[in-house]
Amino acid sequence: MQMVFATIPLFAEMQRRGWFPLWAALLLGVVAIIAVGILYLKEAGRLSVGRRLLLLALRMAIVATVAFLLLRPTWVSEEKGERSRPVVVLIDISQSMDNQDPRPNTDDQGRVAIALGLTEPDKLPDAATLSGLGSRLPDRPKRIDVARAALLNPKIDLFQRLAGSAGPLEVYTFGTTRLGRNWQNLDWLKELAADEPRTALVEAGFEVLNRDDTDAPAALVIVTDGRENAGPKSLDDLARECARRNIPIYVYGVGSSSFGQLSAAFGPAAPTDKPASASAPVATNVDVPNTLFVDDVANIPVRYTVKGVANGTANIVLKYGDREVLTERHSFALTAAEVRDGKTFSQVLKFTPTKQDADSKKQEYAVTVTINTGSGTTADRVSTVVSRPSQVVNRKLKVLVVDSLPRYDFKFLQRALLRDRRVDARFYLTEGDRLAMRSGPPWMIDFSREINGTLNMDREEFRKILFDFDLLILGDVPGNYFSREQQEIIKDFVTEGGGLITIAGRWHSPAGWSNDRRDAPTERNPIADVLPVEFDAVRFPIQALDNPEPFVPVLAPAASRTQIVSLEDDPIDNAELWGKAGTATGLTSEKQLKPMYWYYPVTKTKPAADVFLVHPTARTPTPDDKPMPLLVGHHYGKGYVLFVAFDDTWRWRFNTAEKLFGRFWSQAVYTAGIPRIVGTKQTQISTNTPAPTVGKTGEIYVRAFNENFLPIVADEIDGTLEKLDANPNDKDRLVPVKFRRVPGVEGEFVTTLPYNRVGQFRLTVDPKNKQPATLNFPVNYDTNDERAPAALDAAAMMNLSRDTGVSKLYREENLVQLPGDVKPQLSAFSQREETLLWNRWTLFLLLGLLTAEWCFRKVSGLS
Numbered sequence: 032m033q034m035v036f037a038t039i040p041l042f043a044e045m046q047r048r049g050w051f052p053l054w055a056a057l058l059l060g061v062v063a064i065i066a067v068g069i070l071y072l073k074e075a076g077r078l079s080v081g082r083r084l085l086l087l088a089l090r091m092a093i094v095a096t097v098a099f100l101l102l103r104p105t106w107v108s109e110e111k112g113e114r115s116r117p118v119v120v121l122i123d124i125s126q127s128m129d130n131q132d133p134r135p136n137t138d139d140q141g142r143v144a145i146a147l148g149l150t151e152p153d154k155l156p157d158a159a160t161l162s163g164l165g166s167r168l169p170d171r172p173k174r175i176d177v178a179r180a181a182l183l184n185p186k187i188d189l190f191q192r193l194a195g196s197a198g199p200l201e202v203y204t205f206g207t208t209r210l211g212r213n214w215q216n217l218d219w220l221k222e223l224a225a226d227e228p229r230t231a232l233v234e235a236g237f238e239v240l241n242r243d244d245t246d247a248p249a250a251l252v253i254v255t256d257g258r259e260n261a262g263p264k265s266l267d268d269l270a271r272e273c274a275r276r277n278i279p280i281y282v283y284g285v286g287s288s289s290f291g292q293l294s295a296a297f298g299p300a301a302p303t304d305k306p307a308s309a310s311a312p313v314a315t316n317v318d319v320p321n322t323l324f325v326d327d328v329a330n331i332p333v334r335y336t337v338k339g340v341a342n343g344t345a346n347i348v349l350k351y352g353d354r355e356v357l358t359e360r361h362s363f364a365l366t367a368a369e370v371r372d373g374k375t376f377s378q379v380l381k382f383t384p385t386k387q388d389a390d391s392k393k394q395e396y397a398v399t400v401t402i403n404t405g406s407g408t409t410a411d412r413v414s415t416v417v418s419r420p421s422q423v424v425n426r427k428l429k430v431l432v433v434d435s436l437p438r439y440d441f442k443f444l445q446r447a448l449l450r451d452r453r454v455d456a457r458f459y460l461t462e463g464d465r466l467a468m469r470s471g472p473p474w475m476i477d478f479s480r481e482i483n484g485t486l487n488m489d490r491e492e493f494r495k496i497l498f499d500f501d502l503l504i505l506g507d508v509p510g511n512y513f514s515r516e517q518q519e520i521i522k523d524f525v526t527e528g529g530g531l532i533t534i535a536g537r538w539h540s541p542a543g544w545s546n547d548r549r550d551a552p553t554e555r556n557p558i559a560d561v562l563p564v565e566f567d568a569v570r571f572p573i574q575a576l577d578n579p580e581p582f583v584p585v586l587a588p589a590a591s592r593t594q595i596v597s598l599e600d601d602p603i604d605n606a607e608l609w610g611k612a613g614t615a616t617g618l619t620s621e622k623q624l625k626p627m628y629w630y631y632p633v634t635k636t637k638p639a640a641d642v643f644l645v646h647p648t649a650r651t652p653t654p655d656d657k658p659m660p661l662l663v664g665h666h667y668g669k670g671y672v673l674f675v676a677f678d679d680t681w682r683w684r685f686n687t688a689e690k691l692f693g694r695f696w697s698q699a700v701y702t703a704g705i706p707r708i709v710g711t712k713q714t715q716i717s718t719n720t721p722a723p724t725v726g727k728t729g730e731i732y733v734r735a736f737n738e739n740f741l742p743i744v745a746d747e748i749d750g751t752l753e754k755l756d757a758n759p760n761d762k763d764r765l766v767p768v769k770f771r772r773v774p775g776v777e778g779e780f781v782t783t784l785p786y787n788r789v790g791q792f793r794l795t796v797d798p799k800n801k802q803p804a805t806l807n808f809p810v811n812y813d814t815n816d817e818r819a820p821a822a823l824d825a826a827a828m829m830n831l832s833r834d835t836g837v838s839k840l841y842r843e844e845n846l847v848q849l850p851g852d853v854k855p856q857l858s859a860f861s862q863r864e865e866t867l868l869w870n871r872w873t874l875f876l877l878l879g880l881l882t883a884e885w886c887f888r889k890v891s892g893l894s
Contacts, residue, residue, distance in 0.1 A: 063094035082891055089884040096877045106866040113857040115198035116249035119239050120190070120214070122182075123232065123255035123285075124175065125206040126817035128225035130256075131171040132287035135404050137161060139287045142843035143172055146181040152847040175225040178254055178285045181843055182220060190214045192850035198249050205235035207261065228817060231261040236269045240276065249856035250279050252849065256286040257824030260815050266827060270834035277856075280835045281849055284842055286823035288341070292373070293413045294811060295335040295400045296722070298600035300377035304334060307345065307361045307378040318694055321594045322701040323351075323384045323396075323423045324453045331380045332600075335400045335415075338373030338814075339822035341365055343404040349380045350399075351423070352391035356382040367826035373814075389423040396421050397807065413820070416791055418807045428704045429499065430456040431475065434506030435539055437463065439681035441506055447693045449473060454700065457500075461512050485511055494520050501529065502704030505558075507536020507678075510543020518544075518557040525561050526668030530703030533562060534675045535631035541674075542568040563640035563665035564633040564674050571629075581626035583610030584644040584661050584677075592717040592732055595673075595698045596643050596662065598691045608691070610647045612658070624691065627679035630661055639742055639777040640665040664702070666778075669740045671703045713740065714804035716796055723786045723810045725818070731806065733770050733780045735798035742778020743798050747771050750796040754788065755807075763788075770796065786810045 068087060134140045141155040149164055150156045161168060169176075182189055194200040194214070202214040206227020212219055232255060239248060251273065259266055273280055297319045317332040335345065342364040349357035357380055365374050380398065397418035404412070430448060434441045437460060448456040459468060459475040461484070468479045477496055480487045488496075497503065497520060513521065525531050535541055544558040545568040559566075586609045590596045599605040607622045635655040636642055644662035651657050661676045683691045713736045720729030733750075735743040750768040757764040770780035784794075789810050797803040812819035829840045841849050 057098070059094075059098050063098070064091050082887070086884065086887055086891070086893075089880055089887065093877065093880045093884065096873070096880060100873060100877070107863070108866075109861060109863040111859070111861045113859055116247060116856045116858050117199040117201050118193050118197045118250050118252065118853060119248040120193070120200065120202045120252045121209075121232075121235055121239070121254065122178070122202070122204045122212075122223075123206070123230060123253070123258075124204045124223060124225045125227040125230040125258065126225060127230065127256055127258045127819075127821070128175040128178065128285065129173055130286070130818070130820060131173050132822075133171055134287055136288075140168060143177055144168055145843040145846075146177045146184060148180070148184045148186055152184065152186045153844070155844045173225070174256055174285045175223065177843075178283075179220060179223060181283070181285075181846060182254070183217065187847045189846065189850065190217070193252070193853060196850055196855070197853040198855045201248070203235065203239070205231060207231055209235045209238055229261040230255075230258045230817065232259045233264045233266060233269045234262040236280075237264065237272070240272060240278070244276070245858045247276060247858070248278055250281060250853045252281045252283065252853070253828075254283045254285060255828070257282075257284060257828045258817070258821070259827075260817070266831050267834075270831050273835045278835065279837050279853075280832050281837055281853060282828040282832050282840055283846055283849065284823050284825055284828050284840050288823055288825060292338040292814065292819055292821055293335065293400065293402050293415050294814075295333065295398065295415050295417050297332060297398075297417060297419055298334055299332045300334060301375065304375045304377040307347075307359070307376045317379055319419065319600050321419075321421055321698065322453075322705055323388070323421055324427075325384050325386055325389055325423060325425045327453060328381055328383050329396075331382075331396060331398070332377065333380055333398050333400075333417075334375055334377045336373050336375045337363065337365065337402060339370060339820070339824075340402060340404055341370050343402050345376070346399075346401040346403065347378075347380070348399040348401075349382060349396065351382070351384065351388045351396045351421075352393040354388065354391070370822070370826060384423045386425060389425045391423070393805075394422050395419060395807075415809055415811070416807070417809070422705055424453070424705060427453055427455045428501050428700065430454055430502045430504065430700060430704060431497070431500045432456060432458045432504040432506070433475075433478065433508050433512075434458075434460055434534075435462045435508055435536065436460065438506065438536070438678055440534065440678045443681050443684065443692060444504075444696055445473075447689060447696055448700070451697065461508060481512075484509060485514055486517060488517070490516050490520065493517050494523075497521065497524050498527075498529070502532065502700060503529065504532045504534065504700075505540060506534045507539045508543070509539045510545075510556075513558075515557070522557040522561050525670035525672060528669035528706055530671050530673075530706060531561060531667075532673045532675065532699060532703050533558075534678055536678060537571045537629065541566055541631065542570065561667050561672055562674050563637050563663045563667075563672055564660060564676075565635045565637060566631070566633040569632060579628040581628055582630075582647050583624055583626050585610045585612050585647045585658070587642040587645050587658070587660075589641040590643045593641065593643055593664070593702070595664070595695070595702055597698070598694050609644075612645075612647055614647055625682040625685050627677050627682065629677065629679065630659070631676045633660060633674075633676065636660050636663055637665065638775060639779065666734070666736065666740065666742075669706065671706050673699055673703050675699075713737070713800045713802040714796060714798055716794070716804040716806045718806065718808065720786075723784075723808055724813045725786055725789055725810060725816065726813070728783050728785050731768075731770075731782050731784055731794060732773075733796050733798070733804070735778055735780065735796075735800060737800050743800060744777070745772065745780075745798070748780050748796065748798040750782070750794060752784070753793045753795070755791040755793055757790065768794065 134143060137158050138155055140161050141150070144150045144156055144161060144164060145152050149167060150160060181187060190200060190202070200214050202212045203209050204212055204223070207229045208231070232253070236251060239251065270280070299317050317330050319332060320329055323329045331349065333347070345361045345363060347359045348355060363376065395418050397416055399414060399416045401412055401414040432441070432444065432448070445458055448454050456473060457475040458473050459478040465479060468474050469476050477488065478486060503521065503524065521531070533541060541559070541562065544556045544562070545566060586596060586606065597605055598608055604622070608624050610623070630646060632649070633651065635651050635657070641664050642660045643664065645658035645660055649659035651659055662674070664671060664673045680692055680695060683695070715734040717732050718729055723729050733748065735748060737743055748770045750770055752766045752768050754761070754764050768782055768784070770782045773779040773781050789812055791807070791809050794806045795803055825840055832840060839845070
């Protein structure tokens, strides 16, 4: 039924289009007729009455015709009727339609059979029928291939039946843009490719609706997998507009109903997360550990998000190194909204590291999450792996803390270390109460032996005591408390693998280490030689004349390569804690750390030092003129040294207690102290991209040392990138990688990796120091990427149809019903027709009259 007319003439009338006034034309005509009459009445008498009257009539007709033409007359008629509104078909050709879906259940397999015309189109075939189809039924067909087969299937005959029963048919394809197609010649459909990078479904719908009501479609038929990721408007906006204009939307949903996306990450649970099982409570305050201890239970928080899968099982495998330490299995079932939006499950994996783990060459833990759907031969699965470097320590970390007075940071740090069962700590205050200092643990009794403020202890005894510890923390210690010989031993302690943390103070440190004027005025102080910064002796007044300016430290670029300043596991949440460059005062976020009020200025950092925190506005003196470093670390020999230029971390306890303060100091203590226990790795590898996604790039950093733990001097070092899940015959499975030396930083190299393929990867770096390093990482599609695996968004498409009055979503098994369900709609129309009477025929009439008059005058012997 292409068109229905009910035509009713309304009126017909004469109208003028010229500028010449009617009265003037009438007056001219009357005057001309009278003049012609008088003229012919006075003609020569030889004319007969008949000829006289004929000439008179011709001349009067000519004059009347001219007057008529001066009015430019038009004959106007208008009639009214009804006609069928068009049905618009929109076919999705975005990249998501090119996905090859698994078909793990018989329903999804049966839909492919129906589309291909292998079974009848009005019902799903059973398992026996599908089994009989054998190899004719493809395993993982592309969505566009299934849609193409269904639209060309003569048993369904969708286009022809829609055009025959519902009204005129318009067919378009859409992705980023909309393109009109000829439905009567379907050669284009046979070669149709799904290669558009975005799905502008809503925008395509509104473009079709951008017509007046008489030309608006009677219905929209959309062939899609349900993804919408372009344009400012939503599916709800399209549904509301169609409902307002009484335009129903019929959706033919393409794709598997039981496959989707999976992502995993380490980190504590968010408030909306679900526990993986009833016996696995959600843990919201468990930090991701960077250091594990033998015989101490390790708690590793893991989150994984399932999207597009209605139900299935999650298999979780935890490994340390190459040893499988934990396996868990959980079942899940998601609601329609959760299938569409995804649901995150959270749990804490617990295992106890052993001495075998401490000796493992591969010092990392990895979690593999596998989602299984379906069963038997129709089963399918999707898997992902996340890993994290972590060292297993075989004994407690021994820490010695020396300060002058019990500053707030000292008091809270002392409490935190005494509570940490993995730490054995001793403390000493050079200006503390002598009786208290000699009272026994946790105080360091031996350090109370002073003469004139200097520790009275010979070289060998001091060395024996100091080397029994793994980490030395020096607070605001007077420069003369340790003798020059003892300072040399501290330097040797770090060189041979001990850790050192110096916390700056207003009165003594590090000013007291700038130069030992007692013994060697021209020689560099041993402790100053070990620190990662250059500095001058700065004395601070007892009472500042001006109010101090508050500030929140700012993360430096190197912060992404350390856990010391990672106070939240989520990088975005962690970034909110710290300050912003150029903003010294004023909070930029409610989550931001409480501001500090003092720092020790340095002149510059040493080569190969890593700056983790900087001042938001202050800068180092010229010619260095860089942001003032507040937290700096570097490797010195086999040990690690950390310089802390502030002593206000106790302020971070406001409303958070030990959460932020304790995490900062525990990570600092483990970073500096652990190398003494497990040995410093000569090759260290890290990345600034915690979650690589396709289409982006990431920087990989390598720190490389020789057998003497001196930075390797080279312009570049070699590495290899391996795609772990690639086919062995894939020529791109192994790709060489070159790491370039970072200018101004000894022993540090960097490369930029383009993440152009999804999968599991391993980067191996060999700087020829007999200690290669590896980094495993996954590359995934962004969740909004067209190519990201996801099931048909049946819930969203069902809502879209239901909001416009259509009660079902069409799949292959009921697609044959769709043309019959689409109801034709008529729209009123009016047709106005104008016939120009001042056309060529009128001109021919005028010429004919003039010619006739001329001929009769000649015949009559008139001039």
